[in-house]
Amino acid sequence: MKKLFKKIPGSIIAPIGFMAGGVFCDIKKLGTGKGSNKGQKRDLALIVSEAPAAVAGMFTTNQVCAAPVKLCVEQMKRGVAQAVVVNSGNANACTGKQGMRDAKAMTETVARELGISAEKVFVGSTGRIGVTMPMANVKRGIVEATKLLGIKIENADAAAEAIMTSDTRPKQIAIEFKLGGKTVRIGGICKGAGMIQPGMSATGKRPAALPQLHATMLCFITTDAAVEQKVLQAALNEAIAHSFNRITVDGDMSTNDTVLVLANGLAENKKFTVRSSEFKVFQSALKYVCLELAKKIVRDGEGVHRVVTIRVNGAKTIQDADAAARAVANSALVKTSWHGGDPNWGRIIDAIGYSRATVVEEKIDIGYSAPGLKKILWSLKRGQPTKATFKELCTAVAPKEFELHINLHLGKADAVMYAADLTEEYVDFNKGDVGDPSSLGG
């Protein structure tokens, strides 16, 4: 599948007609005066399309959700976007009516500077929870960002940096592929390192079928493909179901999780329906972009040393497969054993057993493989230890990334989770600095 898509530089500015910019405007109010931004990374990003674009979105299903999420869900009804403004350092969550006024004011400032309608401006925030936005700084930042908008790689880099919080590195991707005879491009940036187990839906409401949910992750995707809004949303729903909604760092779902895709149509391909072969191609491309970005989040997760892909097969239902995979992915004991390079299948089968999935101990297989390899070293077959030696099992779980295979042998449903270990660094990082009220953040 990957071969269909060619990686290209520039992330969000790679598609035709998109500009980006990122500035430092001291949203955490760290500064006290001149030179206060020395060494501070950017904290406000702006993404702008030359032409109005179809927009699709996915938002946290957390019942406690931030003002920018509420505003985006509202704006989504019109389905058109031309700009996205994003800040880090403040989540604008639990900020009441003032929070909503501030989110709106951000869109209005962007609209005024760009000479477009505020209804076409979307907004994302990440950072402290429960602190009112420093709007003077934010507005100053927006004005500056509009002046610095550009279509160069460094403009995309600046935006990718500006949305980071505890991330150690920016996360970007862009690909190019053929769609209905035309060359189209998809580019994206994302952030997220802690409070990561997204469970997003298009409305921010929980579908009945949604599994147990739990990140601030933000992701902004641009494409020059011509795609109708409903088709774009359908493609995004499927892409998120197989990417961001399948990752977990710490099992905590944020108040701010947001994914937005803007499709401005400047590649001039013919529009297509969800039943067309073009949809399949676009869908795969979008899924590929989302999954690559989602995996970057897990790899850069707070304190993460090891990334584990959990593949559950043979479950009675998809819900069961998901429940078993999430129980293992979020077990403190399993995660610490991964950190230790310890092939502790006892803890894994324990987590499977207490999950909501229906399982039968005597049918469970557990094994390990290197990423993408089919050769699996089984530690447990039908509930019983195999002849694999402890040393062999240790070797299997030693790499920085490995795959964990679980077969329940009860049906045909499967699920994948991209998970991480739990380390002393995670605890140390998140226990916060009591002297610093910024630790009130989410």
Added chain:
Amino acid sequence: MKKLFKKIPGSIIAPIGFMAGGVFCDIKKLGTGKGSNKGQKRDLALIVSEAPAAVAGMFTTNQVCAAPVKLCVEQMKRGVAQAVVVNSGNANACTGKQGMRDAKAMTETVARELGISAEKVFVGSTGRIGVTMPMANVKRGIVEATKLLGIKIENADAAAEAIMTSDTRPKQIAIEFKLGGKTVRIGGICKGAGMIQPGMSATGKRPAALPQLHATMLCFITTDAAVEQKVLQAALNEAIAHSFNRITVDGDMSTNDTVLVLANGLAENKKFTVRSSEFKVFQSALKYVCLELAKKIVRDGEGVHRVVTIRVNGAKTIQDADAAARAVANSALVKTSWHGGDPNWGRIIDAIGYSRATVVEEKIDIGYSAPGLKKILWSLKRGQPTKATFKELCTAVAPKEFELHINLHLGKADAVMYAADLTEEYVDFNKGDVGDPSSLGG
């Protein structure tokens, strides 16, 4: 309530007619020969009643459950016990048919040594998962333990020590109170420090109403009260619902969780029904014993520095109250903030929001108090930060134990959880020693 009950020494040997003993028989097979048990703590406990006793039990609802649990559930059908044999160092879980044969052989060895029926002997195990029991050592241990049985405090101490795994100290209690004009006693020992979030039921099967479940904790309670088996089970169900099933250290429910209560009737009180005033007294006494023991487990949890009692009020349903409390209790981000002495209500409201409970952000109150005090320092009222300063909030969460109050203002249901922080020590302890295959344990 406490004043009704007088604490007395001796735990399980405090009630009339109970004997106990504990020995070292090298169940982890650490030894290689003479002197191998130097400095090793005991690993096999025996509790024996002079007379056959009514027995009630609660067992893990993990679908992957250990052989001793399966055997106890089977034995429970007869409702009579006279002895309990317990080992640490090996969980006898995921050991297949051999595991069941070994669990039975343990009861048969005890039966033969004591001259009683094997059907009246119950068994508990805790330790490594997936390793066959070293039965020669176990049988030798049982023979030795029967010789050392006694009614002295040191005999109870030896049994309490023998059931420990990662516990740093033995956990014991005994109380005395009046029941129907007679003085009766309840004593208990328990163990557990990691893999702790019990969800037990009388049959080991999940009741539909049971909340999300997740410990190896073992608890053995003796009483000389005369109580019919069904009445004893009813009292235990209620006691566990308010004690062991309300604690969490790491959110992991074990394959081996077991609570057994033996009531030998030697205090000669008149038997009572569940509708009697005597039942209320006995029920409160049993609940008190279970809750005191349960709290000891949280306080001695792996790497635990702080213990937090979470009180959720105003939920629509008990299930909602429980879901909100458990989401907060098991959030990695909330637990690390407790470790840091950080009053991070942002993370708390985030966890409440993603829980399965129905909540409305604008109605949520969050506050702190010292244990048992009614004066609450509110950090959030109706979804908005109060005027409490960061310093004041830090002072509120600084003690080794504090209470977290959450009011959802949606109904009348409430729930309590006894929870713990997440520390670097927990991670360090559980990442295991890769050189040591014993880390395969659960």
